[in-house]
Amino acid sequence: MNYVEFFRDLGKDDIPVAGGKGANLGELTNAGIPVPPGFVITAETYRKFITKTGIADKINSMLKDLDINNTVELQQVAEEIKDLIINTEIPDELQRVIIEAYNALCIDVDIEDVIVAIRSSATAEDLPDASFAGQQETYLNITGIEDVLINVRKCWASLFEARAIFYRAENDFDHSEVLIAVVVQQMVDSEKAGVMFTVDPSTGAEEMLIEGAWGLGEGVVSGTVTPDTCRYDKANDEEISYIINSKKTMFRKDPETGKTEQVPVPEDMVDKRVLSKSDIANLTKLGRLIQKHYNAPMDTEWGIENGNVYMLQARPITTLDDIKEVEDEPSLNEEERVIITRGLGASPGIVSGTVKIIKDLDELDKIQDGDILVTTMTTPDMVPAMKRANGIITNEGGVTCHAAIISRELGIPCVSGTGEATEVLEENTKVTIDGKKGLVYEGEIETANQDAQDETTTNVTASAPLITVTDVKVNVSMAEAAQKAYATGADGVGLLRTEHMMLATGIVPYKFIDEGREDELVNVLVENILKVVDVFYPKTVWYRTLDAPTDEFKTLEGGENEPDEANPMLGWRGIRRELDQPDILKAEFKAIKKLLDEGYTNIGVMLPLLHKPEELRRAKEIARSVGLEPHKDIDFGMMVETPASAIIIEDFIAEGLDFVSFGTNDLTQYTLALDRNNELVAKHYTEAHPAVLKLLMSVIEKCKAAGVTTSICGQAGSKPEIVEKLVEAGIDSISANTDAVPTIRKLVAKVEKKIMLEAAKKALKGN
Numbered sequence: 220m221n222y223v224e225f226f227r228d229l230g231k232d233d234i235p236v237a238g239g240k241g242a243n244l245g246e247l248t249n250a251g252i253p254v255p256p257g258f259v260i261t262a263e264t265y266r267k268f269i270t271k272t273g274i275a276d277k278i279n280s281m282l283k284d285l286d287i288n289n290t291v292e293l294q295q296v297a298e299e300i301k302d303l304i305i306n307t308e309i310p311d312e313l314q315r316v317i318i319e320a321y322n323a324l325c326i327d328v329d330i331e332d333v334i335v336a337i338r339s340s341a342t343a344e345d346l347p348d349a350s351f352a353g354q355q356e357t358y359l360n361i362t363g364i365e366d367v368l369i370n371v372r373k374c375w376a377s378l379f380e381a382r383a384i385f386y387r388a389e390n391d392f393d394h395s396e397v398l399i400a401v402v403v404q405q406m407v408d409s410e411k412a413g414v415m416f417t418v419d420p421s422t423g424a425e426e427m428l429i430e431g432a433w434g435l436g437e438g439v440v441s442g443t444v445t446p447d448t449c450r451y452d453k454a455n456d457e458e459i460s461y462i463i464n465s466k467k468t469m470f471r472k473d474p475e476t477g478k479t480e481q482v483p484v485p486e487d488m489v490d491k492r493v494l495s496k497s498d499i500a501n502l503t504k505l506g507r508l509i510q511k512h513y514n515a516p517m518d519t520e521w522g523i524e525n526g527n528v529y530m531l532q533a534r535p536i537t538t539l540d541d542i543k544e545v546e547d548e549p550s551l552n553e554e555e556r557v558i559i560t561r562g563l564g565a566s567p568g569i570v571s572g573t574v575k576i577i578k579d580l581d582e583l584d585k586i587q588d589g590d591i592l593v594t595t596m597t598t599p600d601m602v603p604a605m606k607r608a609n610g611i612i613t614n615e616g617g618v619t620c621h622a623a624i625i626s627r628e629l630g631i632p633c634v635s636g637t638g639e640a641t642e643v644l645e646e647n648t649k650v651t652i653d654g655k656k657g658l659v660y661e662g663e664i665e666t667a668n669q670d671a672q673d674e675t676t677t678n679v680t681a682s683a684p685l686i687t688v689t690d691v692k693v694n695v696s697m698a699e700a701a702q703k704a705y706a707t708g709a710d711g712v713g714l715l716r717t718e719h720m721m722l723a724t725g726i727v728p729y730k731f732i733d734e735g736r737e738d739e740l741v742n743v744l745v746e747n748i749l750k751v752v753d754v755f756y757p758k759t760v761w762y763r764t765l766d767a768p769t770d771e772f773k774t775l776e777g778g779e780n781e782p783d784e785a786n787p788m789l790g791w792r793g794i795r796r797e798l799d800q801p802d803i804l805k806a807e808f809k810a811i812k813k814l815l816d817e818g819y820t821n822i823g824v825m826l827p828l829l830h831k832p833e834e835l836r837r838a839k840e841i842a843r844s845v846g847l848e849p850h851k852d853i854d855f856g857m858m859v860e861t862p863a864s865a866i867i868i869e870d871f872i873a874e875g876l877d878f879v880s881f882g883t884n885d886l887t888q889y890t891l892a893l894d895r896n897n898e899l900v901a902k903h904y905t906e907a908h909p910a911v912l913k914l915l916m917s918v919i920e921k922c923k924a925a926g927v928t929t930s931i932c933g934q935a936g937s938k939p940e941i942v943e944k945l946v947e948a949g950i951d952s953i954s955a956n957t958d959a960v961p962t963i964r965k966l967v968a969k970v971e972k973k974i975m976l977e978a979a980k981k982a983l984k985g986n
């Protein structure tokens with residue numbers, strides 16, 4: 220076994236050689252992801268070091284009979300082992316290999332004494348079922364071989380940090396079997412850096428979660444700074460939200476010493492947005508590539524230097540299997556609760572406990588089972604105490620900081636980034652934390668422990684649905700989310716996207732057809748559509764045919780021949796593509812026909828991005844070719860998301876329509892002639908523009924006159940000011956994202972009540 224391996228020679232299966240971090244950096248490098256170059260000092264080198272120097276037996280002896288729950292004893296033994304490793308000289312033969320590798324890296328990047336980051340990479344790290352977040356150390360801005368050798372020993376020593384010893388013991392990892400490799404990687408002097416999860420780590424939703432702050436990523440990962448937070452909808456390829464937080468501190472390279480230092484953020488940057496639209500576009504593109512390559516949701520770290528994005532780490536998200544739906548506490552009205560402080564919902568759940576404020580590590584022993592641990596920010600050394608706590612509250616940190624990651628892994632609620640918890644909460648008082656909403660309440664609030672009478676009353680009240688004339692439906696992007704969507708009480712599915720079903724195969728759909736495997740594609744569609752129509756039956760599910768832009772196909776197997784388009788959103792997508800490649804649309808219709816034959820009569824077909832009636836006519840011909848008769852066997856509809864389709868909607872009605880649904884994201888963009896993802900013009904993007912509203916109202920009026928059902932499934936369907944106008948105009952249904960359904964139903968009920976009252980007033984005046 221080699222003592223050193225360069226990234227190009229490693230892959231994700233090399234964890235025994237390079238540890239989790241090193242193996243994944245090799246995997247990313249070979250997948251073509253932008254990764255700063257480097258090499259790994261292998262686990263075998265560490266094994267050789269401790270055995271040849273004779274310190275292995277001493278370490279095992281120190282660990283024997285150690286009580287890991289005795290914090291003082293654990294810390295003492297950890298320090299003794301670390302001192303032993305740091306002060307033991309590396310044998311000459313191992314030193315020589317490390318020196319040669321560092322010199323080779325300097326030659327590769329053409330920099331004398333290249334500045335590197337030295338990162339620990341344990342062989343029981345970043346596994347699919349264990350995150351080991353923050354267990355070992357990282358040392359930044361290291362230059363020169365002497366500093367490299369010193370910090371390699373420090374990394375080896377960090378295998379025996381108190382937190383690492385505790386975690387291994389708790390998870391039944393044998394200390395002697397866990398080795399450590401060391402990553403030596405060219406340093407990225409990031410102007411901005413952070414973390415990106417390719418799905419929401421708290422809920423598993425198909426939303427990327429990106430956190431960013433100024434300077435090096437240490438501030439975000441450690442929780443020293445509360446970063447900006449961006450949520451990005453992968454299915455719709457759009458930014459859902461961007462929260463700008465006050466970033467008071469940052470890590471950077473000291474221009475004089477070359478070492479890493481923590482400094483205040485310049486005043487004009489504290490509340491300035493970190494991530495530009497182009498940054499988000501670059502990051503989400505890389506996130507998709509990485510998740511596709513691993514075929515799994517991933518937790519990544521990134522840095523941006525001179526406008527270039529580099530991926531610094533990638534690991535599987537390890538907490539998704541433990542996610543369970545957490546319901547809001549039902550027994551008290553909002554006005555009966557006293558909110559003491561609020562922050563970010565970092566780990567869901569509602570729990571009460573006694574406040575224990577931790578300002579120094581030597582105070583950890585005061586955390587008893589069931590307490591609420593309150594601190595400025597958690598560190599890996601606090602894990603033993605966190606395990607005893609009922610919940611965590613921090614002053615600093617985002618939803619991807621150490622406190623958040625560990626809390627999710629432990630399955631306890633966490634509120635991070637309050638900015639004031641250690642000051643406003645009082646020691647030994649009772650509080651309740653809502654880790655989903657990011658709220659901290661005064662006192663204990665009963666949840667699951669209500670008596671049976673209260674529970675019955677609550678359930679009866681909660682089960683009484685609001686009755687609205689306007690249907691409130693739900694958008695579904697992933698078939699796996701059908702149960703959760705149904706639980707909202709939605710009146711059906713106003714948009715079932717097919718993109719995830721097809722793209723999740725990892726293969727472009729036409730490759731199935733070209734290789735004579737159409738049946739496989741049809742079966743994939745049947746299996747996924749069934750998950751939704753079965754749950755919602757007999758409520759209607761509107762299935763939208765494929766609408767993926769070419770840049771999403773490029774990353775799939777068989778996508779190498781996809782065209783290069785300057786703006787894929789304006790290019791070969793939706794009905795345009797499906798009429799050029801009719802076999803894809805035919806496969807979709809075959810899947811629907813198969814489900815209809817099995818008795819699922821609650822499916823409607825919705826065609827995207829039409830702009831001329833001929834497209835609707837040709838799609839119907841393809842449906843008939845597989846034995847599917849539009850309007851008779853199945854409701855046939857279209858998206859109204861181009862100004863052309865809105866302006867000549869009567870021509871589409873004449874061609875034959877059962878329903879239309881507004882795609883306001885595209886309709887607004889095309890009407891106003893702007894790219895909503897372009898930060899220079901995004902401020903002008905609004906669905907409330909008079910031109911957009913005029914198109915919506917005109918279509919509703921003409922469809923009502925012709926008996927064609929109208930709906931909306933775009934983002935505007937979740938905006939109160941737009942919903943009110945649509946309901947007043949007589950729209951038949953509104954389809955919203957799962958989390959917005961209850962709110963939209965309340966809003967619709969309120970608007971309908973207002974309309975009825977106004978009508979009643981007019982009638983009275985008339986009398």
